Amino acid sequence: MGILRNKLAKSLNKLGKAEKSAAETASGARPSPNPATNLLIADLALRGGGQLLRHAVERGLLGKSYSPDKAKNLIKGRSMGQTLVGTAIARIATRSVPGALLVGGGLLAKTLYDRKHGKDSADSGKKAVEKQVRRGRS
Numbered sequence: 001m002g003i004l005r006n007k008l009a010k011s012l013n014k015l016g017k018a019e020k021s022a023a024e025t026a027s028g029a030r031p032s033p034n035p036a037t038n039l040l041i042a043d044l045a046l047r048g049g050g051q052l053l054r055h056a057v058e059r060g061l062l063g064k065s066y067s068p069d070k071a072k073n074l075i076k077g078r079s080m081g082q083t084l085v086g087t088a089i090a091r092i093a094t095r096s097v098p099g100a101l102l103v104g105g106g107l108l109a110k111t112l113y114d115r116k117h118g119k120d121s122a123d124s125g126k127k128a129v130e131k132q133v134r135r136g137r138s
Contacts, residue, residue, distance in 0.1 A: 070133055077136025 030038050055075060062071035093103035114121040 073133045073136030074129060075136070077132040077134070079135070 031041055032038050058075050059071050062074060066074065089103055092099040
């Protein structure tokens, strides 16, 4: 038992040294000595990168059904309300398990409703998409 304890202590000591070394390296790589500035830079980089990634994924998914130009206009034509609702729903879904279940259940219900109403749902969806594309062109 004593040998195992000694090996564990040595491993933890090495791990502590590695963490200190990584922290020292990271502190030297920061753009500013002010932590608030570094936090702002990191936040902007993450938000900007996330937005670019989101638009690329949206265009990729829409590209299977629409031309690249139409997909771009469709994304660009979103109203402020659509953007806010989408953001709110995503926050609810990602902050808790009950929120994820609520949002997932709502999406499942909407999908089943659309499938039940088939042609009517497809027609109204196409009209909404065309209206959004027209908004994106202007």
